[in-house]
Amino acid sequence: MKTINLTTQRQAVYDVVCESVDHPTAADVMNRLVERGHSFAYGTVYNSLRYLTDKEMIRELKLGETASRYDARIDDHQHIVCEICGRVDEVMAPVPEEWMTQVAEETGYEVHEAHVVLEGVCAECRSKRKK
Amino acid sequence: MKTINLTTQRQAVYDVVCESVDHPTAADVMNRLVERGHSFAYGTVYNSLRYLTDKEMIRELKLGETASRYDARIDDHQHIVCEICGRVDEVMAPVPEEWMTQVAEETGYEVHEAHVVLEGVCAECRSKRKK
DNA sequence: AATAGATTTATACTTATTCTAAATTGAAAT
DNA sequence: ATTTCAATTTAGAATAAGTATAAATCTATT
Ligand SMILES: [Mn+2]
Ligand SMILES: [Mn+2]
Ligand SMILES: [Zn+2]
Ligand SMILES: [Zn+2]
Numbered sequence: 122m123k124t125i126n127l128t129t130q131r132q133a134v135y136d137v138v139c140e141s142v143d144h145p146t147a148a149d150v151m152n153r154l155v156e157r158g159h160s161f162a163y164g165t166v167y168n169s170l171r172y173l174t175d176k177e178m179i180r181e182l183k184l185g186e187t188a189s190r191y192d193a194r195i196d197d198h199q200h201i202v203c204e205i206c207g208r209v210d211e212v213m214a215p216v217p218e219e220w221m222t223q224v225a226e227e228t229g230y231e232v233h234e235a236h237v238v239l240e241g242v243c244a245e246c247r248s249k250r251k252k
Numbered sequence: 253m254k255t256i257n258l259t260t261q262r263q264a265v266y267d268v269v270c271e272s273v274d275h276p277t278a279a280d281v282m283n284r285l286v287e288r289g290h291s292f293a294y295g296t297v298y299n300s301l302r303y304l305t306d307k308e309m310i311r312e313l314k315l316g317e318t319a320s321r322y323d324a325r326i327d328d329h330q331h332i333v334c335e336i337c338g339r340v341d342e343v344m345a346p347v348p349e350e351w352m353t354q355v356a357e358e359t360g361y362e363v364h365e366a367h368v369v370l371e372g373v374c375a376e377c378r379s380k381r382k383k
Numbered sequence: 384a385a386t387a388g389a390t391t392t393a394t395a396c397t398t399a400t401t402c403t404a405a406a407t408t409g410a411a412a413t
Numbered sequence: 414a415t416t417t418c419a420a421t422t423t424a425g426a427a428t429a430a431g432t433a434t435a436a437a438t439c440t441a442t443t
Contacts, residue, residue, distance in 0.1 A: 162392045164394090216368075232371075235368060237366060239361070241356075241364045257421090298399090319400090
């Protein structure tokens with residue numbers, strides 16, 4: 122099945138994710154929908170996020186926090202989280218192929234994917250800290 | 253504070269984690285404690301796991317499943333999960349330094365840590381599949 | 384308009400984990 | 414040996430994120 126059925130609700134959820142640059146949680150998406158005058162059931166937002174994820178229009182991120190985050194960028198990339206302020210930024214540098222090969226040899230796995238979450242201190246928090 | 257106070261409960265939890273090779277969840281640890289004749293409160297097991305994690309005697313792993321897993325190996329390493337059977341194996345090959353440096357340059361972050369979860373198919377599942 | 388399938392809604396439920404307040408433990412001081 | 418007191422454990426309630434359910438509603442198609 123390749124057909125995509127974008128209902129009003131799904132389109133609105135998709136719009137919010139697309140127009141967010143901060144990898145929002147489901148709760149964030151809910152709030153932003155309300156700000157825009159919508160009022161969908163919680164279940165509908167979760168269903169829509171799952172639907173859009175299944176259709177590969179968005180990606181679900183598990184960064185080690187309790188709640189999933191959602192990302193409108195579907196090209197291959199990783200994430201970095203600031204230990205101080207919690208912001209999540211994109212990491213576009215691809216995970217080295219040779220390392221993946223090395224892992225395949227070491228473990229005997231056929232390696233399909235890598236999910237990397239880096240931790241550190243963002244430029245902003247770093248400059249604040251210098252006081 | 254560096255003093256470590258291992259109560260009976262904490263020691264028993266630590267023993268279970270140390271003697272497990274499969275990165276058990278809190279519920280797994282509970283079950284294994286019961287098998288050994290213990291019967292601690294749920295809260296105590298969670299408290300103990302957190303205590304041991306704080307003291308860096310074990311590590312808490314967030315692999316993208318709903319429940320955390322625990323690891324008695326505290327040396328720097330990563331993990332790979334089989335998409336078919338769910339087993340979790342160690343990845344000892346270190347994440348390339350040069351990639352981390354590249355990420356630091358790209359993002360402006362001071363990079364402290366990398367958490368990598370690889371996905372693929374383990375040797376066992378691969379050979380089963382060949383039928 | 385009638386039908387059927389998909390979707391939305393409201394709400395109940397599940398799972399993992401944390402919180403709370405009372406009871407217990409155990410080491411140190413008498 | 415007994416008292417004392419902080420740390421710990423316990424049982425159970427509370428929370429958070431997400432899923433399941435069943436009834437109501439929407440959306441083509443006949
Ligand atoms: Mn992203
Ligand atoms: Mn490990
Ligand atoms: Zn920051
Ligand atoms: Zn497998």
